[in-house]
Amino acid sequence: MKSAHLLAVALVAPLSAQDFSKMKTDQVFQQLCSGCHGQDLSGGQGGSLIDGEWKHGSSDEELMKSIKEGNEQLGMTPFKTVLDDRQIRSLVIFIREKEKQAKERGIEFPKPELGKVTKTQHEDYKIEMVVEKGLRTPWAIAFLPDGRKLVTEKQGRLRIIGADGKLVEEPVKGIPTIIDHGQGGLMEVAVHPDYEKNGWIYLGFADGTRDGGVKTITAYVRGRIKDGQWTDQEWIWKADQKFYSGVGVHFGTRLIFDKGYIYFPVGERGGWHEAQDVENAKGKIYRLHDDGRVPEDNPKFEGKTPVPGLWSYGHRNPQGLDIDPRDGSIYSTEHGPRGGDELNLIQPGHNYGWPVITYGMNYDGTPISGKTHEEGMDQPVIYWQPSIAACGLSFYRGDKFPKWKNDLFAGALAQQEIRRLRIVDKKVTEQEVILKNIGRVRDVTEAPDGYIYVLLNDPDRVIRLIPAE
Ligand code: HEC
Incomplete structure (x- = not known):
């Protein structure tokens, strides 16, 4: 438990020194989230964010809450002191885009061709x-x-x-x-x-x-x-x-x-x-x-x-x-x-x-x-x-x-x-x-x-x- 606590402190100090407000959302994600959720959001230490499954609710508000409040016991960092509402909202949009892209990879859409029904x-x-x-x-x-x-x-x-x-x-x-x-x-x-x-x-x-x-x-x-x-x-x-x-x-x-x-x-x-x-x-x-x-x-x-x-x-x-x-x-x-x-x-x-x-x-x-x-x-x-x-x-x-x-x-x-x-x-x-x-x-x-x-x-x-x- 002691080592986990130390890790959390080590993580927070450099974070607050950085100015994320000047950063684009995909960069914010790469810096703060990809270490646990994977560069392609498909999961790692933290779960997949693109498989359509949400443990803590699937609405935009619930995702925002997960990011804000985190879950320290389960290893999800709370970000409310690091990111403001606008940035967290933007992360939700970013996650939604990736979620939809992942979903569409498996779906065939009607691509019409001349003469074909x-x-x-x-x-x-x-x-x-x-x-x-x-x-x-x-x-x-x-x-x-x-x-x-x-x-x-x-x-x-x-x-x-x-x-x-x-x-x-x-x-x-x-x-x-x-x-x-x-x-x-x-x-x-x-x-x-x-x-x-x-x-x-x-x-x-x-x-x-x-x-x-x-x-x-x-x-x-x-x-x-x-x-x-x-x-x-x-x-x-x-x-x-x-x-x-x-x-x-x-x-x-x-x-x-x-x-x-x-x-x-x-x-x-x-x-x-x-x-x-x-x-x-x-x-x-x-x-x-x-x-x-x-x-x-x-x-x-x-x-x-x-x-x-x-x-x-x-x-x-x-x-x-x-x-x-x-x-x-x-x-x-x-x-x-x-x-x-x-x-x-x-x-x-x-x-x-x-x-x-x-x-x-x-x-x-x-x-x-x-x-x-x-x-x-x-x-x-x-x-x-x-x-x-x-x-x-x-x-x-x-x-x-x-x-x-x-x-x-x-x-x-x-x-x-x-x-x-x-x-x-x-x-x-x-x-x-x-x-x-x-x-x-x-x-x-x-x-x-x-x-x-x-x-x-x-x-x-x-x-x-x-x-x-
Ligand atoms: C230190 C590792 C770590 C970092 C960094 C991290 N996460 Fe997580 N995240 C987790 C873990 C582990 C969970 C699963 C917690 C649980 O099971 O309740 C989680 C859960 C979540 C959830 C809820 C998923 C669900 O199924 O409801 C969201 C959304 C999320 N993270 C987004 C983010 C975003 C966005 C960032 C970056 C700003 C981020 N996480 C950074 C480890 C991390």
Whole structure:
């Protein structure tokens, strides 16, 4: 017993002399934990942290407690005097990532091939190539009633796929100036539900200038296309100049229509706490009339003048947005920090917490916040740990896949997958990976023809899912 005590003292002294707050989580793990739990977390003197078995409870809170309080009798060091809550939280995310990777090594995900039937829980499908060559970084797709399709390319071109299925060589001429910078460029295209009467097409893109250094932020316009030319342009939403910035991240772009209104996000542009300020344009979801007017019954904030159109705030980088056709609820997927991608139910005036609360840590492995809950801030419906890099979100309203009716499809860039979520009473009751590893999924959306269209990057392609029968 005496020697064990001596060992503990010897261990603690050098620990407290080191500054772990400047260290990335994988380094912290290597320094403090790998000696007992193994470099690959598969166990040693301490048990495996990736076999899915937890002696002291499997929830995030219980893991945090194990790390904080330790168990000196059984040889697990308590770390509460060495690491703060944020660092311990980050270790939990790190362990979760490794746990999931280990689990997936044994699982086969549906990796579809052209012409081959892919079986899933409720529906079997085949994939069909829509555009194999000629597109560069396709970002979003929208459908015209005459069978043509519009596709944005990030670099700043709006392309048309003809009703005959052929990609038109010439991009649409005369669209607004796009700043292709970092994660921003030409992002969203959306067709007004009354297009046949009014011809309106909406674009979401990085607006700004390059003179004297890049200054840019997400903006939205609408216009019409006549003979391959963009015309009749009107500005729908544009931030005050003071919110334009040279940062290359988190543009957060989508646009949806509902009962004469439009909803769309503007990402926080790396501005973190700016998302919490209702007078700041960044990190918000907006609601406007479809012509850009601000509705009178948008949320009010006492003593504050919210940015025009503000509907909800505390967002990081929302890249998926859609409306549940059954009850009109609005859902958004938010590309979060590492381990903190979220599905949110968007409600007027609500605060979604970024960056005060989050389930994630920085991508380089440094911690963000030890806090996941806070009074007055909404919890996500679900969060993804490890991150999937959520992108593109669409309810299925069609009838080609009857057993998927009203399910929600979420694309994932980094994990290269499409997830099907079943939502019952605003809760996720099923989650299934229906497609994996055929490219980064930039957008997934149902189309008027009842098929599900998928935009892939690397390789840059448009495919669609059709029933196996
Ligand atoms: C000196 C050896 C040692 C070190 C260093 C150590 N652990 Fe442990 N750890 C153990 C042992 C032994 C157990 C099993 C204790 C038990 O059976 O209750 C354990 C248990 C755990 C558990 C609970 C497992 C369960 O099944 O519930 C977690 C989580 C954990 N350790 C994480 C960590 C992390 C993270 C670090 C680094 C910050 C770390 N450990 C450092 C030895 C160690």
